[in-house]
Amino acid sequence: MLCFFRRLAAAAALIAVTHPGMASAQTPPGVLVVAQIAEPKSLDPHAVTALNDFRILVNLYDGLVRYRSGTLEVEPALAESWTIADDGKTYTFKLRDGVAFHDGTPFDAEAVKFNFDRMLKEDHPFHDTGPFPLSFFFSAVETVEAPDAGTVVFRLKEPYAPFLSNLAYPTGLIVSPAAVKKYGKDFGRNPSGTGPFKFAEWQSNAKVVITRNEAYWDGAPKLEAVVFRPITDANTRVAEMLSGGVDLMVEVPPDNVATFADDPNFTVHEQIGPHLWFLILNTKEGPLADKRVRQAVNYAIDKKALTENVLQGTAVAAAGPTPPAFAWAYDKALQPYPHDPEKAKALLTEAGAEGAKLTFYVTEGGSGMLDPVAMGAAIQADLAKVGLNAKIETYEWNTFLGKVNAGLEGKADMAEMAWMTNDPDTLPYLALRTEATPDKGGFNSGYYSNPEVDKLLETARRETDRAKRAELYKQMQEIVHEDAPWAFIANWKQNAVTSARIEGFALQPSFFLLLHDVVKN
Amino acid sequence: MWGYIGKRLLIAIPILFGLSVIVFAMMALIPGDPATAILGSYATPENIERLNRQLGLDKTLVEQYFIWLGNLLQGDMGRSYALNRPVADEVFERFGATLLLAGTSLVLCTVFGLIAGIVSAVRQFGWTDRIVTFIVLIGISTPSFWLGLLLIMLFAVQLQWLPASGMYAIYGGGDLPDLLAHLAMPAVTLAVVATAVIARLTRAAMLEVLRQDYIRTARAKGLSEWRVIYRHAFKAALVAVIPVIGIQAGFVLGGAVYIETVFQWPGIGRMLVNAISTRDILLVQGGVLVVAASYVLFNLLADVAQTIVDPRLR
Numbered sequence: 001m002l003c004f005f006r007r008l009a010a011a012a013a014l015i016a017v018t019h020p021g022m023a024s025a026q027t028p029p030g031v032l033v034v035a036q037i038a039e040p041k042s043l044d045p046h047a048v049t050a051l052n053d054f055r056i057l058v059n060l061y062d063g064l065v066r067y068r069s070g071t072l073e074v075e076p077a078l079a080e081s082w083t084i085a086d087d088g089k090t091y092t093f094k095l096r097d098g099v100a101f102h103d104g105t106p107f108d109a110e111a112v113k114f115n116f117d118r119m120l121k122e123d124h125p126f127h128d129t130g131p132f133p134l135s136f137f138f139s140a141v142e143t144v145e146a147p148d149a150g151t152v153v154f155r156l157k158e159p160y161a162p163f164l165s166n167l168a169y170p171t172g173l174i175v176s177p178a179a180v181k182k183y184g185k186d187f188g189r190n191p192s193g194t195g196p197f198k199f200a201e202w203q204s205n206a207k208v209v210i211t212r213n214e215a216y217w218d219g220a221p222k223l224e225a226v227v228f229r230p231i232t233d234a235n236t237r238v239a240e241m242l243s244g245g246v247d248l249m250v251e252v253p254p255d256n257v258a259t260f261a262d263d264p265n266f267t268v269h270e271q272i273g274p275h276l277w278f279l280i281l282n283t284k285e286g287p288l289a290d291k292r293v294r295q296a297v298n299y300a301i302d303k304k305a306l307t308e309n310v311l312q313g314t315a316v317a318a319a320g321p322t323p324p325a326f327a328w329a330y331d332k333a334l335q336p337y338p339h340d341p342e343k344a345k346a347l348l349t350e351a352g353a354e355g356a357k358l359t360f361y362v363t364e365g366g367s368g369m370l371d372p373v374a375m376g377a378a379i380q381a382d383l384a385k386v387g388l389n390a391k392i393e394t395y396e397w398n399t400f401l402g403k404v405n406a407g408l409e410g411k412a413d414m415a416e417m418a419w420m421t422n423d424p425d426t427l428p429y430l431a432l433r434t435e436a437t438p439d440k441g442g443f444n445s446g447y448y449s450n451p452e453v454d455k456l457l458e459t460a461r462r463e464t465d466r467a468k469r470a471e472l473y474k475q476m477q478e479i480v481h482e483d484a485p486w487a488f489i490a491n492w493k494q495n496a497v498t499s500a501r502i503e504g505f506a507l508q509p510s511f512f513l514l515l516h517d518v519v520k521n
Numbered sequence: 522m523w524g525y526i527g528k529r530l531l532i533a534i535p536i537l538f539g540l541s542v543i544v545f546a547m548m549a550l551i552p553g554d555p556a557t558a559i560l561g562s563y564a565t566p567e568n569i570e571r572l573n574r575q576l577g578l579d580k581t582l583v584e585q586y587f588i589w590l591g592n593l594l595q596g597d598m599g600r601s602y603a604l605n606r607p608v609a610d611e612v613f614e615r616f617g618a619t620l621l622l623a624g625t626s627l628v629l630c631t632v633f634g635l636i637a638g639i640v641s642a643v644r645q646f647g648w649t650d651r652i653v654t655f656i657v658l659i660g661i662s663t664p665s666f667w668l669g670l671l672l673i674m675l676f677a678v679q680l681q682w683l684p685a686s687g688m689y690a691i692y693g694g695g696d697l698p699d700l701l702a703h704l705a706m707p708a709v710t711l712a713v714v715a716t717a718v719i720a721r722l723t724r725a726a727m728l729e730v731l732r733q734d735y736i737r738t739a740r741a742k743g744l745s746e747w748r749v750i751y752r753h754a755f756k757a758a759l760v761a762v763i764p765v766i767g768i769q770a771g772f773v774l775g776g777a778v779y780i781e782t783v784f785q786w787p788g789i790g791r792m793l794v795n796a797i798s799t800r801d802i803l804l805v806q807g808g809v810l811v812v813a814a815s816y817v818l819f820n821l822l823a824d825v826a827q828t829i830v831d832p833r834l835r
Binding site for chain 1: 529551552553554557558559560561563564565566567568572575576593599600603604605606610611614615618653670674677678681686687689690691692782783784787791792795798800
């Protein structure tokens with residue numbers, strides 16, 4: 001027994017001697033250590049759906065186009081320029097010359113064709129390296145042609161204006177065909193792209209390491225390497241940041257933002273993203289079939305209190321169905337429904353809905369749902385103050401999605417929901433059109449129907465002139481705001497903390513984590 | 522003895538088989554499915570159907586189960602949907618980490634639990650006994666994930682003696698001292714409750730044995746107190762304590778789920794929680810099977826150990 005303790009003491013002494021101040025683990029210079037929220041699923045950009053994976057992928061790969069820094073507007077990347085035919089159905093891209101994948105093979109038109117054919121054609125020899133869950137982003141694509149090494153032509157089945165911004169989404173990132181052929185289904189663990197960083201190592205559940213691509217076409221990045229660490233527990237993530245084990249952490253819990261903001265050793269970054277947190281209201285049956293009651297719900301909810309108290313300033317009050325991050329399409333004249341319980345009561349009296357009972361679906365958590373249980377309780381209390389009696393039913397996320405996506409009819413009057421999209425078309429088109437009800441494969445779970453909105457959305461997605469398109473979306477926002485098929489609650493500000501040694505970092509409205517310009521002192 | 526062990530291992534086969542059927546059925550019955558979990562907001566019926574086809578989930582449940590079983594018998598546990606990786610690779614890598622953590626904890630809780638129990642039994646109602654009993658009570662009542670966070674705040678954030686999380690240093694490291702430094706906090710946290718339980722039971726068992734006539738006889742013979750306690754009392758008390766240690770082994774393995782989350786230990790508990798929430802049915806099957814098999818094995822080991830210590834059971 002004594003011997004055992006002696007050995008233990010010896011081991012402890014050894015640790016102390018060989019690792020002086022080890023845990024204060026100053027991360028090495030030139031190497032950025034990033035605390036992620038989960039283990040990545042795959043490093044094949046066509047196979048994944050989660051933001052957590054995108055944060056790594058946008059540093060390994062490029063798309064034909066990308067979002068200009070600080071905006072959701074598209075600029076050239078692997079394609080130097082493009083033209084759109086007048087019918088809006090043919091997109092011709094001129095590709096950047098002299099770019100190579102990290103595995104040494106050249107980037108050319110054939111490679112682009114391979115990427116989209118693999119995703120979209122079920123008979124493609126490498127289609128079985130999927131599944132490709134978001135390939136429907138490109139379901140409008142009829143064919144991809146490569147007339148010469150420097151030109152790619154996409155022919156669409158019908159005009160589809162969000163096509164360019166979908167190309168800038170991670171599902172549009174370009175992978176090396178040679179690497180896909182070599183690794184097959186394991187490509188996701190042996191990725192090769194053209195991006196500013198090259199893949200070096202993936203140790204399951206411990207780290208993903210990427211290193212500088214000296215030959216990057218847009219200038220080699222300043223960092224030598226980046227290490228992504230999955231740390232699922234938010235408190236542990238905060239502790240690692242405080243103890244110096246990581247240089248950058250994303251998704252700081254609202255409770256901890258102030259701690260970092262007050263400490264000169266850290267910088268807090270915030271950026272409103274293309275996110276909307278809302279309540280789906282059942283416009284088909286029950287008290288909420290009456291527009292006045294839906295407006296009353298919007299007036300009754302104190303969005304300022306929700307965003308400032310429950311979410312502790314990590315979100316701002318939402319005005320309508322389109323998040324302000326889509327600056328070009330956002331209607332700046334639109335104001336959030338003010339918190340006005342008296343007006344809400346008056347509307348309820350007018351509609352004869354005082355004391356109405358509502359079934360309210362709340363989820364325990366889920367992608368982009370922020371703090372859904374606390375939010376649900378606060379909303380319930382606000383509704384009670386104007387005499388609406390909401391009964392909460394709480395479900396685990398996957399169960400919740402199953403119930404809500406199938407439609408609220410016969411089950412509930414309202415449900416929490418959140419969406420994060422890359423184009424102003426996506427959410428309203430999938431969730432507010434008459435033709436988008438659950439039985440027709442859409443997400444209009446509250447059965448909102450307004451022929452005018454339908455027409456605006458259909459026209460907007462075929463309009464390739466952006467100014468005209470923006471005008472259509474603004475009209476849509478005004479109508480939807482007035483009709484109130486949803487209660488518009490919050491737009492999430494994503495946040496991140498960096499240590500004082502980090503410079504040149506900025507969060508993007510796309511929520512991607514671009515590390516090309518980051519410097520570590 | 523060998524015949525007994527062989528028989529016990531044979532009995533384990535139908536247990537594991539039954540378990541795999543139950544887990545498969547439960548995963549199929551709970552609401553939600555892998556395609557919805559993967560697609561998230563984009564889970565339209567059309568997208569779900571297409572993805573299910575690609576994942577091979579468009580077959581009937583019974584078909585799916587027998588395909589899984591057939592593959593398993595050929596040593597193939599399938600491929601995880603969520604991790605895009607063979608289940609066997611993930612499960613055994615993770616299980617190794619859990620075994621290291623749970624094993625270290627088990628050694629810690631056995632050693633310290635026995636010492637504390639013996640000391641407080643020998644000094645019954647003395648100051649040592651009171652202090653040990655008090656500490657044990659606190660140990661039993663402390664939620665381990667909370668204790669884990671406190672330790673992180675103290676040793677990683679304030680004192681910066683130990684790394685906050687993970688199994689190896691992110692840069693450099695990878696050697697034994699590095700591993701021990703990362704293992705220290707999670708292993709201690711995980712061991713606390715089990716130590717307290719073992720200490721209590723050891724104390725009770727020792728007190729009972731110490732009142733026996735043969736102990737009085739041993740003392741009357743003039744044996745040294747150390748010999749009386751160690752050779753005569755402790756060995757007899759151990760018979761009652763070993764099954765408890767066996768149960769604690771299972772408890773430690775189960776408790777590892779929280780600890781692995783708090784300390785970001787890449788173990789199988791955390792993997793199972795993630796796999797269930799993403800409805801990653803093959804990964805759940807593989808993980809549960811391995812955990813259950815080890816559980817059966819631990820219990821067998823405890824029984825064998827008891828037979829060795831207690832001649833009456835032979």
